[in-house]
Amino acid sequence: MKDKGKIIVGLVIFVAVFTFPFWYNHGAATQAPEPELTEKAKKADKCVEETAYMRKEHMQILDEWRDTVVRDGKRLYVNASGKEYMASLSNTCIDCHSNKEKFCDKCHDYASVDPYCWDCHTYPEEKE
Amino acid sequence: MNVSYLYSLLAVIVLGLIAYAGAVVGLEALFGIVIPYLAVLVFFVGFVNKVLDWAKAPVPFRITTTCGQQKTLDWIKPSPIDNPTTTVGVIIRMLLEILLFRSLFRNTRVEFKGEKISYKWVLWLWLFAIMFHYSFFVVVIRHLRFFVEPVPFFISALETVDGMLQIGLPGLFISGATLLGGATLLLLRRILLPKINYISRAADYFPLFLIIGIALTGILMRYFIKVDVVKVKELTMGLASFHPGIPEDGVSALFYVHLFFVSLLVAYIPFSKLMHMGGIFLSPTRNLANNNRMKRHINPWNPKVKIHTYEEYEEDFREKMKEADIPVEKE
Amino acid sequence: MEELPKPDEMYESIDHTPPEEEWEKIESPIKRGRYAYPAKDKNLAIMEFPTPGEWSPADEEWPLPDNWQQIIHEGFKERLEKYRSLKIFMDTCVRCGACADKCHYFIGTGDPKNMPVVRAELLRSIYRNDFTTAGKILGKIAGGRKLTKEVIKEWFAYFYQCSECRRCSVFCPYGIDTAEVTMMGRELLNLLGLNINWIMEPVANCFRTGNHLGIQPHAFKEMVEFFCDDIEEITGLKLNPSFNRKGAEILFITPSGDYFADPGTYTFMGYLMLFEALGLDYTLSTYASEGGNFGLFTSSDAMKKLNSKMYAEAKRLGVKWILGGECGHMWRVINQYMDTMNGPADFLEVPKSPITGTVFDNAKSTKMVHITEFTADLIRHNKLKLDPSRNDKFKVTYHDSCNPARAMGLLEEPRYVIKNVCNYFYEMPENTIREKTFCCGSGSGLNTEEVMDLRLRGGLPRANAVKHVHDKYGVNMLACICAIDRAAFPPLMEYWVPEVGTTGIHELVANALIMDGEKERTTDLRFESLKEEEDEADEG
Numbered sequence: 001m002k003d004k005g006k007i008i009v010g011l012v013i014f015v016a017v018f019t020f021p022f023w024y025n026h027g028a029a030t031q032a033p034e035p036e037l038t039e040k041a042k043k044a045d046k047c048v049e050e051t052a053y054m055r056k057e058h059m060q061i062l063d064e065w066r067d068t069v070v071r072d073g074k075r076l077y078v079n080a081s082g083k084e085y086m087a088s089l090s091n092t093c094i095d096c097h098s099n100k101e102k103f104c105d106k107c108h109d110y111a112s113v114d115p116y117c118w119d120c121h122t123y124p125e126e127k128e
Numbered sequence: 129m130n131v132s133y134l135y136s137l138l139a140v141i142v143l144g145l146i147a148y149a150g151a152v153v154g155l156e157a158l159f160g161i162v163i164p165y166l167a168v169l170v171f172f173v174g175f176v177n178k179v180l181d182w183a184k185a186p187v188p189f190r191i192t193t194t195c196g197q198q199k200t201l202d203w204i205k206p207s208p209i210d211n212p213t214t215t216v217g218v219i220i221r222m223l224l225e226i227l228l229f230r231s232l233f234r235n236t237r238v239e240f241k242g243e244k245i246s247y248k249w250v251l252w253l254w255l256f257a258i259m260f261h262y263s264f265f266v267v268v269i270r271h272l273r274f275f276v277e278p279v280p281f282f283i284s285a286l287e288t289v290d291g292m293l294q295i296g297l298p299g300l301f302i303s304g305a306t307l308l309g310g311a312t313l314l315l316l317r318r319i320l321l322p323k324i325n326y327i328s329r330a331a332d333y334f335p336l337f338l339i340i341g342i343a344l345t346g347i348l349m350r351y352f353i354k355v356d357v358v359k360v361k362e363l364t365m366g367l368a369s370f371h372p373g374i375p376e377d378g379v380s381a382l383f384y385v386h387l388f389f390v391s392l393l394v395a396y397i398p399f400s401k402l403m404h405m406g407g408i409f410l411s412p413t414r415n416l417a418n419n420n421r422m423k424r425h426i427n428p429w430n431p432k433v434k435i436h437t438y439e440e441y442e443e444d445f446r447e448k449m450k451e452a453d454i455p456v457e458k459e
Numbered sequence: 460m461e462e463l464p465k466p467d468e469m470y471e472s473i474d475h476t477p478p479e480e481e482w483e484k485i486e487s488p489i490k491r492g493r494y495a496y497p498a499k500d501k502n503l504a505i506m507e508f509p510t511p512g513e514w515s516p517a518d519e520e521w522p523l524p525d526n527w528q529q530i531i532h533e534g535f536k537e538r539l540e541k542y543r544s545l546k547i548f549m550d551t552c553v554r555c556g557a558c559a560d561k562c563h564y565f566i567g568t569g570d571p572k573n574m575p576v577v578r579a580e581l582l583r584s585i586y587r588n589d590f591t592t593a594g595k596i597l598g599k600i601a602g603g604r605k606l607t608k609e610v611i612k613e614w615f616a617y618f619y620q621c622s623e624c625r626r627c628s629v630f631c632p633y634g635i636d637t638a639e640v641t642m643m644g645r646e647l648l649n650l651l652g653l654n655i656n657w658i659m660e661p662v663a664n665c666f667r668t669g670n671h672l673g674i675q676p677h678a679f680k681e682m683v684e685f686f687c688d689d690i691e692e693i694t695g696l697k698l699n700p701s702f703n704r705k706g707a708e709i710l711f712i713t714p715s716g717d718y719f720a721d722p723g724t725y726t727f728m729g730y731l732m733l734f735e736a737l738g739l740d741y742t743l744s745t746y747a748s749e750g751g752n753f754g755l756f757t758s759s760d761a762m763k764k765l766n767s768k769m770y771a772e773a774k775r776l777g778v779k780w781i782l783g784g785e786c787g788h789m790w791r792v793i794n795q796y797m798d799t800m801n802g803p804a805d806f807l808e809v810p811k812s813p814i815t816g817t818v819f820d821n822a823k824s825t826k827m828v829h830i831t832e833f834t835a836d837l838i839r840h841n842k843l844k845l846d847p848s849r850n851d852k853f854k855v856t857y858h859d860s861c862n863p864a865r866a867m868g869l870l871e872e873p874r875y876v877i878k879n880v881c882n883y884f885y886e887m888p889e890n891t892i893r894e895k896t897f898c899c900g901s902g903s904g905l906n907t908e909e910v911m912d913l914r915l916r917g918g919l920p921r922a923n924a925v926k927h928v929h930d931k932y933g934v935n936m937l938a939c940i941c942a943i944d945r946a947a948f949p950p951l952m953e954y955w956v957p958e959v960g961t962t963g964i965h966e967l968v969a970n971a972l973i974m975d976g977e978k979e980r981t982t983d984l985r986f987e988s989l990k991e992e993e994d995e996a997d998e999g
Binding site: 178181182183184185186187188189190191192193194195196197198199200201203204205206207210211225229231232234235236237238240243244245246247249253257321322323324325326327328329330331332399400401403404407408410411412413414418420421422423424425426427429430431433434435436437438441442444445448449451452453454455 | 470473475476477481482507539540541542543544545546547548550551552553554555556557559560561566571574576577580591592593600601602625628629630631632633634635636639666667668669675676677680681702703704705745746759760763764767768771772775793794795796798799800802803817819820821822823824825827832835836839864865866867868869870871872875888890891893894895919920923924926927
Binding site: 003004007011014018033060109111112114 | 180
């Protein structure tokens with residue numbers, strides 16, 4: 001019957017669409033990105049908080065910093081172990097992580113995250 | 129009151145705990161690799177099998193449900209979509225049904241008001257259903273970012289739109305909230321409306337709780353008990369590229385609960401009412417044109433039946449017919 | 460017949476609150492006033508169905524053959540293989556509940572098993588248990604249920620509380636059609652010889668005599684001649700319709716209800732007068748003397764057997780095409796089954812109105828035209844002389860019959876005709892007409908006295924809508940295009956809205972129709988004065 005043909009076509013389309021991830025990647029193994037640290041960052045050894053914490057929560061810290069700095073005018077950040085930092089993306093973060101492309105973008109691109117930091121901030125010329 | 133939903137809730141909680149415990153005691157490979165692969169396999173084999181099984185049965189009659197004026201005389205305006213006579217009409221009717229839930233949009237509620245029975249147009253069910261299904265759709269598309277590398281434009285564009293409210297960080301995805309909201313509303317409907325409660329069974333509550341579980345664990349991981357997204361993608365990319373592996377750390381047990389729920393849902397589809405996603409395409413009252421009198425529909429098993437022929441009839445009544453001056457074949 | 464409660468008592472007693480118990484646990488489905496008498500062996504035998512002997516649905520033990528479970532299982536399997544509709548409707552329901560309050564029997568009885576979703580679950584639960592992986596493994600959790608004698612009783616009770624009207628199907632997001640489910644359920648019951656006599660007797664009659672009522676050829680002719688006498692008295696014109704005449708251009712077929720009982724008979728007189736006024740070259744058949752088809756309510760084979768006569772007779776008489784009268788389920792069969800079952804009708808021509816020259820392309824394969832399509836075309840082309848004021852005592856509303864509305868889409872033609880032959884026409888509320896129309900409560904073979912309780916309850920939504928226009932506009936006449944309606948509405952109206960009468964559309968047409976050479980009319984087709992005042996004086 002001719003409608004069976006249509007159903008088969010429908011099924012083929014269904015399978016093709018639903019298996020998108022499998023064929024889109026051509027079965028190629030991809031390496032999870034490893035953000036590169038600048039010399040300065042390596043020397044500092046530790047960011048404002050523990051690395052594991054930073055990996056999950058850095059956006060939260062930046063969000064808090066923005067609010068405390070812009071709304072309350074407070075520039076002081078005290079981390080979990082009592083160490084003080086200046087709450088500033090441009091002066092504190094980028095001071096070490098001055099390699100956006102090899103640091104920030106690596107994971108953000110991989111995870112398809114498009115932070116709106118740079119809607120307001122400009123990133124200085126990359127230097128390394 | 130029918131409280132059978134409690135069993136389904138309990139089942140989902142227990143299943144969640146199993147996955148949680150599994151991840152804690154080091155069965156990450158089972159819950160992160162083996163079960164997801166099995167689930168996907170079951171989904172495709174089961175789904176295709178079910179549809180082929182449907183396809184195997186013929187459509188002996190063209191039993192369109194007509195919801196508008198037929199096409200007859202030139203000067204009477206037909207209803208080319210609700211009562212289609214052409215393939216184009218049928219396609220539009222099906223698209224309206226599949227994409228906009230046309231029939232649910234007609235829904236009414238009966239009310240006895242004094243002496244009068246009224247049938248009020250009610251859109252709640254339609255609204256909840258649209259909200260739920262479209263949220264689900266967007267959430268699924270968004271999740272493709274974990275399964276493809278590089279992430280194509282349409283996915284990031286969808287994320288931008290979905291996150292346009294820019295509330296909080298990580299930014300709120302509207303679809304996540306509406307998925308949870310829609311599923312919850314559909315659930316509350318089943319629990320609170322007496323008639324709907326009466327017809328609801330475990331098989332109705334289970335997938336709802338499962339989906340609520342999926343949405344909740346997902347929302348928790350994104351906004352509250354965060355996971356390392358890069359590690360998660362390392363795992364999911366491993367699955368998608370057939371190079372499975374479990375990342376060393378950064379992926380919490382919560383993630384395995386989420387993944388287990390998704391696996392269960394996917395594997396559950398072919399054996400449950402969730403097959404409506406395929407069935408809707410094949411419903412003969414909707415996907416056939418009402419052109420029966422214009423074009424003959426063929427029944428492949430059209431049986432030979434014993435009929436009472438005119439000759440037999442005349443045998444029975446010939447004398448009476450002759451007496452009444454009704455013409456006969458054999459005098 | 461049992462004593463019926465007063466209308467307001469019945470109305471007040473309707474309660475839609477679901478019972479405490481799950482429907483699976485509610486036993487003893489057989490209730491007085493809700494079941495019809497079983498089919499008699501002699502009728503079953505004619506149609507070659509099993510004959511269980513004398514029994515009553517009220518009996519504790521039903522006369523099932525020893526292997527009844529096997530019969531049902533195999534019958535079910537066979538139908539799953541033959542009908543994709545059945546498979547889809549068994550698998551895709553999500554129990555969203557959109558259909559729940561769309562069924563007139565649920566609205567009128569409040570019985571949860573009359574919700575279309577539950578009616579279908581009666582069958583679906585067995586399907587899951589016997590034919591699905593999930594049901595076989597998980598049983599009750601997956602919504603499965605063992606096939607017991609209680610289930611058979613339940614099927615009998617509730618598949619004969621469904622009039623196959625398809626209203627639920629309009630609202631279902633997957634188009635699940637309970638009529639299809641009920642038809643399958645009834646077919647399965649037939650395998651055990653369980654049917655109702657109100658269906659089986661017409662089927663057997665129709666098979667042998669050509670019509671449901673078992674009217675023999677000479678009697679049919681006498682009845683029609685009797686109508687002609689009445690017409691002569693009213694109009695002064697002598698009509699002389701032909702029977703089984705070879706070489707006529709058109710074969711006219713209408714349900715036997717139209718020549719058997721009032722008020723259908725007036726509609727039949729209407730057809731005769733219209734054809735006379737047109738000088739139409741048509742003939743009636745005594746062999747194909749039934750438009751309706753109770754086979755539709757029995758099994759697809761029975762439907763085919765009865766329907767076969769239309770084409771066979773058209774072929775034998777050598778007519779060019781077939782014109783069909785006002786009937787509901789008849790048109791479901793003609794529109795959706797006839798050509799497939801008994802076609803192709805390649806011995807007929809594409810219907811063409813000999814009066815207007817209009818070619819009915821919409822019926823180019825089936826070659827059968829609905830009388831309101833035919834008449835609407837005549838009126839559009841000014842071929843009828845009409846005096847609508849002769850219907851001025853009628854304030855008319857129109858009831859869309861289920862099948863022409865939802866299995867065909869015949870919505871505007873009858874309205875166009877009514878508006879041209881009546882000056883006072885009022886629509887019932889929007890959600891009770893057209894594709895959302897309500898059944899008369901007696902469709903699909905449930906038009907029998909012993910289920911009067913069910914019929915009055917099932918007819919309540921329709922009656923209540925009539926009452927609305929009666930109170931608001933003074934509507935006193937309910938027009939319809941269905942012979943079952945014409946039989947079902949008089950008692951229904953008498954119960955719920957006593958001041959409203961029932962008429963077919965062609966009765967109204969003939970009242971308004973000015974025929975060449977007719978004398979001045981003083982009465983309508985019912986021998987009642989054309990003016991309202993005198994009626995009231997008579998009653999006074």
